Amino acid sequence: MNTRKIAIAAVGLAGLLTGTVSAGMAVADPSGTPTYRQLSGVGSDTTQGVMNGLANTITINGQKVIGSYDAVGSANITTKDPATTPGCTMARPNGSGAGRTALSNSLAAGNGCLDFSRSSSLNLAAASPGLTYVPFAVDAVSYAITPTSQIPRKLALTDLKAIYHCDPNYVGTGPNYDITVYLPQSGSGTRSFWESTMGITDADVVAGVYPCIKDTKNGSPVEEHDGRVLDDKSIAPFSIAQYNAQSSQTIADVRGRAILGTIDDVAPNTLNSSFGVKRDVYNVIPTSKIGTAPWSTVFVGSSSLVCQQPNLINEYGFATNANCGDTSKQTP
Numbered sequence: 001m002n003t004r005k006i007a008i009a010a011v012g013l014a015g016l017l018t019g020t021v022s023a024g025m026a027v028a029d030p031s032g033t034p035t036y037r038q039l040s041g042v043g044s045d046t047t048q049g050v051m052n053g054l055a056n057t058i059t060i061n062g063q064k065v066i067g068s069y070d071a072v073g074s075a076n077i078t079t080k081d082p083a084t085t086p087g088c089t090m091a092r093p094n095g096s097g098a099g100r101t102a103l104s105n106s107l108a109a110g111n112g113c114l115d116f117s118r119s120s121s122l123n124l125a126a127a128s129p130g131l132t133y134v135p136f137a138v139d140a141v142s143y144a145i146t147p148t149s150q151i152p153r154k155l156a157l158t159d160l161k162a163i164y165h166c167d168p169n170y171v172g173t174g175p176n177y178d179i180t181v182y183l184p185q186s187g188s189g190t191r192s193f194w195e196s197t198m199g200i201t202d203a204d205v206v207a208g209v210y211p212c213i214k215d216t217k218n219g220s221p222v223e224e225h226d227g228r229v230l231d232d233k234s235i236a237p238f239s240i241a242q243y244n245a246q247s248s249q250t251i252a253d254v255r256g257r258a259i260l261g262t263i264d265d266v267a268p269n270t271l272n273s274s275f276g277v278k279r280d281v282y283n284v285i286p287t288s289k290i291g292t293a294p295w296s297t298v299f300v301g302s303s304s305l306v307c308q309q310p311n312l313i314n315e316y317g318f319a320t321n322a323n324c325g326d327t328s329k330q331t332p
Contacts, residue, residue, distance in 0.1 A: 028073040030055060030064075037067030038294050040079035042092070043099020043118035044189050045071040045224050046139060046239045047281050049251040050316035051118055057312060058298065058305045065294050068118070071095055072223060079113050088113035095224070096121050096189030100284055104131070107286055116299070117284045120189030120239070121196075127331040130287035134299045135280040135326055136306050137241075137318035141194060142268035142277065144238035144258040146230050151179065154262045157197075157276060163235065164198035166212040177212045182236035184224035185215055191224065193279050194237040227258025240268050240275075241317030250316060271319050280321060282329075290327050301325040 030037060041051070048070045055066035069077045071094040080088040090113065093102040099117035106114040107129045122133055143160060145151045162170045163181055172178030183205065184191040195202055205213055215222050217229050225242040243260055246253040260268040266275050283306070289295040298305045307324035314320065 028070040029077065030067040030069070032056070032064065034063065036079070036081045038065045039115045039298060040067040040069070040088075040113065041099070041116040041118055041283070042069045042077070042079075042102055042114060043071065043284075044096045044120045044281070045094070046096075046120035046190055046242060047118045047137070049242070049245055050137065050313060050318060051283075053250075053312050053316055054306055054309055057309060060294060060297060060305075065298060071099075085112050087111055093117075095185065095187035095191075097123070097187035097192070100127075100131070103284060103286075104129075115285070115289075115295070119282045119284050120279065121192040122280070122282065122329060123192070124329065124331050131284050131331045132287045132290060132327050133282040133284050133329040135282050135321050135329075136299070136324050137281050137313045138278055138321050139281050139318055140240045140268065140275045140278045141190065141197070141237050142240055142263055142275075143261045144227055144230060144236050144243075144255075145234070145261060146232050146257045147259055149230075149232045149235075151233075151235055152261075153259070154265065157264055160263065161198050164194075164200055164210065164213065166210045171212045174211055178233065179212065180214055180231075180234035181210075181212045182217075182222050182229060182234055183213055183215045184237070185221035188224045190237055190239060191215070197277055226254045226256075228254055228256035230256060230258055239317075243268075244317035245315075271314075273319075280323070281318065287330050299325065300327055 048068060051068040055064060055068045058066055067079065069079065073092060075092060076089055077092050078089045093099045096119040100119060100123065103114045103117040104127055119133060120139065163179065171181060183194065195205065200210060204210065222229050225239050230236060238258060238260060240260065243255065245251045246255050262268060264276055269275060283299050285295050285299055290300055302325045304325045310320045
């Protein structure tokens with residue numbers, strides 16, 4: 001690493017976390033009654049915790065309506081009652097991209113198995129039937145390292161871009177690089193967002209244009225927001241909302257020894273509006289259902305049931321979104 005370009009600085013954990021969380025630990029798939037819900041969704045690891053919390057809070061006529069299935073868990077999930085909607089057992093989609101694909105496939109088949117998907121990135125590529133990305137919260141993303149890492153706890157965004165471009169002044173030369181540069185598994189919304197922020201493309205990553213980047217460890221995919229993959233020579237993107245929620249035991253704590261780095265001298269703080277690497281997070285619904293209950297009741301507009309839960313959204317580490325419920329972001 002070129003220490004002339006990166007000034008090593010110590011940043012304590014104090015100030016990295018925001019608020020306290022009182023919500024109970026969420027489970028991987030819908031719990032309680034009814035077993036099967038009107039609105040079944042899959043996808044993003046980043047937002048699965050907060051959507052589980054919303055699913056356990058939001059009711060219509062006293063009945064839970066959101067069925068949110070985690071990105072990781074049992075190999076298969078069943079999203080609808082086999083007695084009334086057969087054929088809805090499927091491989092569990094892992095990540096925003098996989099969730100969107102599963103939703104699109106279900107809509108194209110007209111099988112009623114999926115009704116929405118969770119997404120931590122925006123993808124307005126053509127989809128048939130059309131999809132609408134409905135924002136409901138704001139996240140921020142920083143880089144994660146270990147407390148004893150050789151990688152500084154303060155970096156400029158330009159330094160991070162150099163690392164993810166495999167600049168030898170930062171990562172050394174291959175095949176045994178000084179730094180292991182991680183991305184989450186293929187299909188991850190955080191992967192897509194971080195690649196865009198770093199100014200690289202997934203096609204180039206897959207093609208090996210950036211040979212220092214890895215998305216597996218010991219033959220297993222790197223799951224997003226799992227700090228246990230890190231050692232003192234590695235770096236990975238990490239959702240700050242996820243970090244906060246894990247640290248307060250709102251969701252399962254898989255941070256390991258991970259701590260968050262400071263970018264451009266702004267501490268990683270989801271609720272800090274000046275943090276530079278921010279993103280909206282979304283629920284993706286069929287465009288044709290914008291005006292149809294329960295989609296419209298739960299997701300659409302600032303008065304939707306999701307948008308009426310700012311405190312719960314904050315409890316899971318996210319900031320509220322001024323455009324919550326907006327339906328302007330639609331695929332062709």
